[in-house]
Amino acid sequence: MTETQYIGKKIRSKEAPRHVSGGGQFVDDVSLPGMLHAVVLRSSYAHARMGHIETRAALEVPGVVAVLTSEEVKRTSRPFKPGRYSAGLQKPIPEYATAVDRVRYVGEPVAMVAARSRAVAEDALDLISVEYEPLPAVVDPWEAMEPAAPLLFDELDSNVAWKGALSYGDVDEAFQSADQIVREKLKIHRYSSTPLESLACLASFDDASSKLTLWCNGQNPEVLYDALGEALDVQDVRVILPDIGGGFGQKIHLIRKYVVLTGLMSVKTGRPVKWIEDRTEHMMAAGQSCGMEFDIEAAVKKDGTVLGLKIQEVDDVGGSVSTLTIHFTNKLNNLFSTYKVKNFRLEGRSVVTNKCPVVPNRGIGKPSMCFIWERMMDRVAQELGMSPVEVRSKNLVPTSEFPYTAPNGNVYDSGDYTQLLEKAVKKLEYEKLRKELKQKREKGKYLGVGLVIGLEPGGRNAARDMAIFPDVKELPGAGGVEGATIKLERNGSVTVFLGAPSCGQFHETTTAQVVAENLGLSPDNISVAPRFDSEVSPWGVASSNTGNNFHLYDIGAVHGASLKLREKILQLSAHLLESSPQKLTIDDGIISIQGSPDKTFTFNELGKIAYGNQSLIPEGLEAGLQTTYYYKFPHAQPFMVPDKEGRVRAQFTFSAAAHGAVVEIDTETGRVKVVRYIIVSDNGTIINPDVVDGQIYGSVAHGISVALGEGFVYDSDGQLLTVTLTDYSKPTACETPRVEIEHAPVPSPFSVLGQKAAGEGAAIPSPAAIASAVEDALQPFGIKIRELPLSPEVIWRLVHQGER
Amino acid sequence: MKQLIQLRINGQAYEEEAEPRMLLAFFLRETIGLTGTHVGCVVGECGACSILLDGRVVKSCLLFAVQANGKEITTVEGLAQDGELSPIQEAFVKHYALQCGYCTSGMLLAAHALLTRNPDSSEEEIRRGLAGNLCMCTGYTQIVDAVKAAAGEYKKV
Numbered sequence: 001m002t003e004t005q006y007i008g009k010k011i012r013s014k015e016a017p018r019h020v021s022g023g024g025q026f027v028d029d030v031s032l033p034g035m036l037h038a039v040v041l042r043s044s045y046a047h048a049r050m051g052h053i054e055t056r057a058a059l060e061v062p063g064v065v066a067v068l069t070s071e072e073v074k075r076t077s078r079p080f081k082p083g084r085y086s087a088g089l090q091k092p093i094p095e096y097a098t099a100v101d102r103v104r105y106v107g108e109p110v111a112m113v114a115a116r117s118r119a120v121a122e123d124a125l126d127l128i129s130v131e132y133e134p135l136p137a138v139v140d141p142w143e144a145m146e147p148a149a150p151l152l153f154d155e156l157d158s159n160v161a162w163k164g165a166l167s168y169g170d171v172d173e174a175f176q177s178a179d180q181i182v183r184e185k186l187k188i189h190r191y192s193s194t195p196l197e198s199l200a201c202l203a204s205f206d207d208a209s210s211k212l213t214l215w216c217n218g219q220n221p222e223v224l225y226d227a228l229g230e231a232l233d234v235q236d237v238r239v240i241l242p243d244i245g246g247g248f249g250q251k252i253h254l255i256r257k258y259v260v261l262t263g264l265m266s267v268k269t270g271r272p273v274k275w276i277e278d279r280t281e282h283m284m285a286a287g288q289s290c291g292m293e294f295d296i297e298a299a300v301k302k303d304g305t306v307l308g309l310k311i312q313e314v315d316d317v318g319g320s321v322s323t324l325t326i327h328f329t330n331k332l333n334n335l336f337s338t339y340k341v342k343n344f345r346l347e348g349r350s351v352v353t354n355k356c357p358v359v360p361n362r363g364i365g366k367p368s369m370c371f372i373w374e375r376m377m378d379r380v381a382q383e384l385g386m387s388p389v390e391v392r393s394k395n396l397v398p399t400s401e402f403p404y405t406a407p408n409g410n411v412y413d414s415g416d417y418t419q420l421l422e423k424a425v426k427k428l429e430y431e432k433l434r435k436e437l438k439q440k441r442e443k444g445k446y447l448g449v450g451l452v453i454g455l456e457p458g459g460r461n462a463a464r465d466m467a468i469f470p471d472v473k474e475l476p477g478a479g480g481v482e483g484a485t486i487k488l489e490r491n492g493s494v495t496v497f498l499g500a501p502s503c504g505q506f507h508e509t510t511t512a513q514v515v516a517e518n519l520g521l522s523p524d525n526i527s528v529a530p531r532f533d534s535e536v537s538p539w540g541v542a543s544s545n546t547g548n549n550f551h552l553y554d555i556g557a558v559h560g561a562s563l564k565l566r567e568k569i570l571q572l573s574a575h576l577l578e579s580s581p582q583k584l585t586i587d588d589g590i591i592s593i594q595g596s597p598d599k600t601f602t603f604n605e606l607g608k609i610a611y612g613n614q615s616l617i618p619e620g621l622e623a624g625l626q627t628t629y630y631y632k633f634p635h636a637q638p639f640m641v642p643d644k645e646g647r648v649r650a651q652f653t654f655s656a657a658a659h660g661a662v663v664e665i666d667t668e669t670g671r672v673k674v675v676r677y678i679i680v681s682d683n684g685t686i687i688n689p690d691v692v693d694g695q696i697y698g699s700v701a702h703g704i705s706v707a708l709g710e711g712f713v714y715d716s717d718g719q720l721l722t723v724t725l726t727d728y729s730k731p732t733a734c735e736t737p738r739v740e741i742e743h744a745p746v747p748s749p750f751s752v753l754g755q756k757a758a759g760e761g762a763a764i765p766s767p768a769a770i771a772s773a774v775e776d777a778l779q780p781f782g783i784k785i786r787e788l789p790l791s792p793e794v795i796w797r798l799v800h801q802g803e804r
Numbered sequence: 805m806k807q808l809i810q811l812r813i814n815g816q817a818y819e820e821e822a823e824p825r826m827l828l829a830f831f832l833r834e835t836i837g838l839t840g841t842h843v844g845c846v847v848g849e850c851g852a853c854s855i856l857l858d859g860r861v862v863k864s865c866l867l868f869a870v871q872a873n874g875k876e877i878t879t880v881e882g883l884a885q886d887g888e889l890s891p892i893q894e895a896f897v898k899h900y901a902l903q904c905g906y907c908t909s910g911m912l913l914a915a916h917a918l919l920t921r922n923p924d925s926s927e928e929e930i931r932r933g934l935a936g937n938l939c940m941c942t943g944y945t946q947i948v949d950a951v952k953a954a955a956g957e958y959k960k961v
Binding site for chain 1: 823825826830833838839840841842843844845846847849850852879880881883884889893896897898899900901902903904905906907908909912930931932934935936937938939940941942943944945946947948
């Protein structure tokens with residue numbers, strides 16, 4: 001990029017001043033006259049048939065206004081349409097906002113109470129009695145697959161609700177020409193990203209106009225909007241997404257159940273209804289990541305070249321089919337990671353169990369795909385007696401090959417993976433470090449190092465999931481479309497409306513920097529609307545705080561809209577200054593003719609003219625200074641839509657990073673301490689360095705903590721044992737290590753400013769880095785790390801009981 | 805039966821009725837209208853609802869409103885003085901020590917209490933001082949940096 005004034009610079013944040021003053025506006029901060037408070041009755045059984053739900057006593061509690069039971073939900077609403085993640089079902093399985101006739105996981109919603117206060121609603125909840133006929137719970141996916149296992153869904157022949165495969169290149173040939181086959185079994189547990197603000201909805205139905213207004217903290221307006229249309233048949237829907245207290249994928253899918261429930265309750269009572277989920281409800285029922293198991297074979301040459309990979313995957317998707325294939329298809333995003341391997345087969349099974357349904361979380365699917373590659377690279381190195389870095393280097397996509405088309409259709413825009421690895425080696429003093437750590441281990445101090453590399457794909461292609469459903473005729477969307485509206489106000493300030501919500505990634509600040517750069521105006525004079533409002537936000541299929549979309553789509557739209565506005569400003573100014581647009585410059589909100597600085601117009605003066613003085617607006621120029629620009633990724637071909645070989649571009653930009661972890665293990669307690677953690681990161685052109693660093697710090701902290709123990713535990717009856725943040729082992733500032741970041745950006749040739757994603761990224765390689773380092777530290781015990789999490793209990797058992 | 809309580813919040817006197825079972829966090833948010841105090845777990849684990857009660861940091865979801873009778877409370881809305889952000893608020897802004905903003909109020913009050921008590925806190929002491937406050941977004945790094953940076957201002961007092 002040429003010299004910039006605001007892009008890439010440190011600036012004062014737009015969002016932070018309101019948040020440090022308590023001035024953020026979250027859903028729970030909104031109150032409407034006559035508003036009722038709702039609470040949800042949930043199943044206490046993992047698996048049971050439901051009979052009559054008795055609500056009389058609850059309705060008699062003073063202050064209770066209405067109870068909505070599953071029977072009424074079924075009668076007065078329609079099931080959700082099967083979405084892109086359940087397109088593979090042979091027979092449709094209707095899913096409503098609550099369980100109907102049968103509950104399939106602890107915490108599944110059964111009824112809702114609305115009362116004048118939350119406390120009264122909770123009192124009434126205790127007075128509802130549900131006739132349950134308990135059924136045997138199926139908790140383990142392998143048991144669920146056995147022929148005699150109780151079936152979760154009558155519509156299915158078995159609990160294997162979906163089976164499918166992705167295959168690229170000639171896998172059989174690769175295995176025939178291999179010198180050696182390296183085999184491994186890996187497993188990743190269920191976890192979540194636990195946003196601090198739990199799910200929240202406020203629905204207000206106006207009977208007179210048949211209009212439903214929803215305040216919600218969902219990440220994807222499309223899901224909420226469609227859910228209300230599908231389930232309630234309300235056509236006039238307005239969705240408002242104010243400040244959102246963290247998302248990470250948790251607030252995309254299951255939230256639609258509560259949107260529909262609060263909507264129904266508002267229709268039923270004629271009053272606004274607010275529902276705020278509590279923490280235990282969130283842990284039980286707001287969605288978890290998928291438990292995944294992999295049986296892997298790698299075909300390798302003696303020199304360390306990996307010819308191909310064969311994987312069999314089992315996904316434990318819990319008690320719903322609505323997100324059946326979501327963790328499987330997300331692997332398409334980084335299926336080949338940073339490697340030039342050509343031959344690949346992944347066979348998957350999605351198994352329903354009596355556990356919470358699965359949803360995305362930071363990185364979804366991709367941390368496990370990276371875990372597979374990186375564990376296998378270590379394994380190959382061990383079996384061939386090579387250095388782990390040497391094996392990786394040998395298989396990396398060469399820098400000269402960008403843009404690189406991976407066998408599954410992904411086009412890697414830019415990168416220099418060799419450089420990332422080399423810089424990490426240098427930063428760690430890797431070879432020297434390995435020797436030192438070996439010496440320490442010989443003296444009984446268990447330290448180890450892991451060095452891995454991974455991708456961070458960004459900018460979702462809406463057609464991705466169709467790669468595994470070649471027979472589906474109707475695409476749920478393709479590519480990505482996202483808008484931005486920008487206006488110069490009467491007083492000369494600039495306001496921007498984005499098409500997508502933010503969950504705390506400083507979208508307002510980053511947007512202001514791009515607009516400031518393009519308009520020649522200080523970011524202090526630019527304000528970005530802090531909320532999504534479906535009535536005014538210019539939104540499309542990419543308008544979602546998911547899929548690492550912001551950098552590509554929102555910035556693309558903001559860039560386009562601000563250049564369009566600049567053009568209009570220059571046209572009007574040229575007329576007023578009796579000059580031509582080409583001869584004008586803008587600096588700090590003042591337009592002047594190059595070379596004659598005394599003839600100027602300010603943004604303030606232009607605002608007054610554009611909205612107030614028709615006599616000064618030239619013929620042919622639209623009055624007002626407002627533009628909307630819809631960005632669509634201009635390089636989306638080839639493979640925007642899956643071809644016959646299942647090749648599709650899952651995402652459009654590819655950041656990458658090398659992660660190095662040094663850990664020390666206390667073998668008496670099993671505790672793993674992260675002694676050092678370094679990241680060398682390529683996120684393309686960086687617009688705001690503090691924001692990018694913050695995203696890296698946050699996502700790596702999550703990945704490390706996932707590897708070291710945070711996660712869900714169920715007992716054999718399907719009861720969740722980790723219903724609080726403490727049980728779940730969420731780390732504090734004490735357990736979270738300080739991470740060193742080095743930037744090595746390679747700008748994208750495809751995006752407007754060369755920018756690439758920075759969001760979920762560091763959560764992708766970090767579990768693999770920790771696993772690698774822990775295995776290295778435990779070398780004296782001959783322990784192989786095949787499973788996450790590596791909690792103190794697990795490590796202690798590995799060391800002392802040789803368990804695994 | 806509602807009870808009458810008298811207390812001072814951010815320097816202002818209040819006389820309000822509260823149900824005995826009403827938690828202080830909800831009293832502040834709903835009765836008083838100070839929605840800057842956030843609720844993340846209601847069981848004292850996350851610290852989002854942290855406030856100062858007679859100068860000490862407490863989790864307002866673990867107290868009933870009636871227990872605050874006769875006490876002096878500071879919420880996040882009371883940190884700024886004369887329209888100027890306080891040093892700890894300013895440091896959080898400057899260091900990007902937040903992302904979604906949901907933990908921020910509690911984090912600020914915990915940090916303020918810590919630095920008031922010990923402006924010479926080491927990084928380890930800062931981390932321990934904030935251990936009652938969870939942040940799901942930031943990985944804590946920029947928060948710790950902000951607290952370190954603000955410490956100088958507390959030494960001057």
